[in-house]
Amino acid sequence: MSCHIMKDVNTYESDSDGLLYDPRVRAAMTQFTDTDNDLLTFEAGAAVRTANLAVERMRAHGSQGRGASAGALDLLIRLNGSEHGISIGELARTAGVSSRNATGLVDTLEHDGLVRRVPDPKDRRSVLAEITPAGRAWMKAFRKPSQLAMRAMFHGFAPEELVVLRDLCLRLAANQHRLADRLRQTGQQP
Amino acid sequence: MSCHIMKDVNTYESDSDGLLYDPRVRAAMTQFTDTDNDLLTFEAGAAVRTANLAVERMRAHGSQGRGASAGALDLLIRLNGSEHGISIGELARTAGVSSRNATGLVDTLEHDGLVRRVPDPKDRRSVLAEITPAGRAWMKAFRKPSQLAMRAMFHGFAPEELVVLRDLCLRLAANQHRLADRLRQTGQQP
DNA sequence: GGCAAATCTGGAAGCACGTACTAATGTCGT
DNA sequence: ACGACATTAGTACGTGCTTCCAGATTTGCC
Known part of the structure; x- marks a missing residue:
């Protein structure tokens, strides 16, 4: 593995539980959040975005335009x-x-x-x-x-992990729908 | 909760383990996949996209353009x-x-x-x-x-769940990066 | 010194997405 | 039956993201 390739590899790191995080995102978000839990929410949101970009890119490549x-x-x-x-x-x-x-x-x-x-x-x-x-x-x-x-794309994922990922994502989407509904009801739309 | 509201609520359902899935996505993807695991990968990919849309929408609303x-x-x-x-x-x-x-x-x-x-x-x-x-x-x-x-957005999520979501998403992104690197090396770029 | 590579950006184009609006159609109450 | 209101897809328009191409300038290596 040459240095050129090393340079392109993402610098995700593992936390004490062996789970990935992005140190750059953490450094940036730490200054934007007050509590550890807030940091986790921001990191999770950013990770969802990162994952989505990854899926989009694989899709774009696979369909060949x-x-x-x-x-x-x-x-x-x-x-x-x-x-x-x-x-x-x-x-x-x-x-x-x-x-x-x-x-x-x-x-x-x-x-x-x-x-x-x-x-x-x-x-x-x-x-x-x-x-x-x-x-x-x-x-x-x-x-x-x-x-x-x-x-x-999902190489190395156990079936249970796929199911958990699906559930977490859909719970997030369900939360947003509920929030949007509530805002619509209370007339707080801009 | 009036019927009007019921009509707008997303029709996610819970599987036998109590984890959410989207029956419409499942119905559509089932005809596009051969194995149960393949279906899980497609559902997870679609869920990531759904979650990302949710985060984007909350963001767009919060920043008020x-x-x-x-x-x-x-x-x-x-x-x-x-x-x-x-x-x-x-x-x-x-x-x-x-x-x-x-x-x-x-x-x-x-x-x-x-x-x-x-x-x-x-x-x-x-x-x-x-x-x-x-x-x-x-x-x-x-x-x-x-x-x-x-x-x-992350109401109802335990801290461990946030961490797992982050890890799963970043593993997905890391997989895509590795795939893209490999394709670049073998000259299979279109 | 020569040359390849790196850096940023002007210009253009395509695509996804949304809002405001319109003509046509459907629904409901009187 | 009629009018008020709601719904439907599409027109016109705008924004943001992304890519492609090209050019001017600078840097690093041989």
Whole structure:
């Protein structure tokens, strides 16, 4: 391992319990927090962001710029698992983005021929997005590489650890949803 | 709790061990994976993304559009914890972004008066970014609200859970870095 | 001294995401 | 039946992030 490679390796360190932390983040956050627990929350938040960037980067590499941004891919996977079309609004709600954004993501997928729009017979205001045969073929082609990539990303993780990571992340998201709801109710929106 | 509120609550469910999962993600990913472990990796990856979105949203709300995007805020926090300036290149390397991107983030902070550029006396090619008194005042003003927000986000999390979340996320990021290094070495870059 | 590499940034472009608004449609109460 | 109000997707616009390309200048190595 040459010095050039050493220089690029992340300098995460292990704490007394053998768990990773980023000393640079810790140094920066320590001055922004009052208690040890506050520091832990900031570090965890920063770590979530770091992990997300890592997943995004692996995704970007794996799809080779094939119009498969994270958001669009999520929609495509969702549509692939449905035997009928899904409305733009429903896609937006379940993805937790604005309908305008869902419109844009579907635009992208439609432009690439992976998805098409069809009228919703039950509501003339609404449009259903459905996956095309080309979209299903795309999903099929990327199934195995995607699995290999995720296996490599989570190399060294026990199944229980994957489950715990999922739970912790979803609890965080649930907390944020509750907070947003509360703020909306008390009219504290800016 | 009215039905309107019920309708907006996320439909995460608990598995047999009492840990959260998203049934919609599971339904979509099940058709994209071959083994249970693969499903766990995909679910964990999706959960990381969901958690990151949650943190971003809380951040956007807390800063009230005050020029504090996630990337810029990270740099500001970093500079606040340093008694001397830091070069654009160093900021870029430690943030894991390109120097062009770091340049843009510093542009934003400089435009808001929170950061200034000064020449690096040791290297005339280089520019140091340092936090301004206004930047330190900004940090001071947002310290308490930030802490309260993170406490609320991580409400119900034990300290050990925060540490585990941090470790799992950083292990994921470390895996990605190793993979990227390996790809770079074997020349498999696209 | 010569040259390759490093440094930052101007300029441009693409993409994700959000807000405000509009035309069309659907729902509900009178 | 009618009017008020809500919902739907998309237009127009803006911001931020990120990448690419190129250029001027500086630094370090042979």
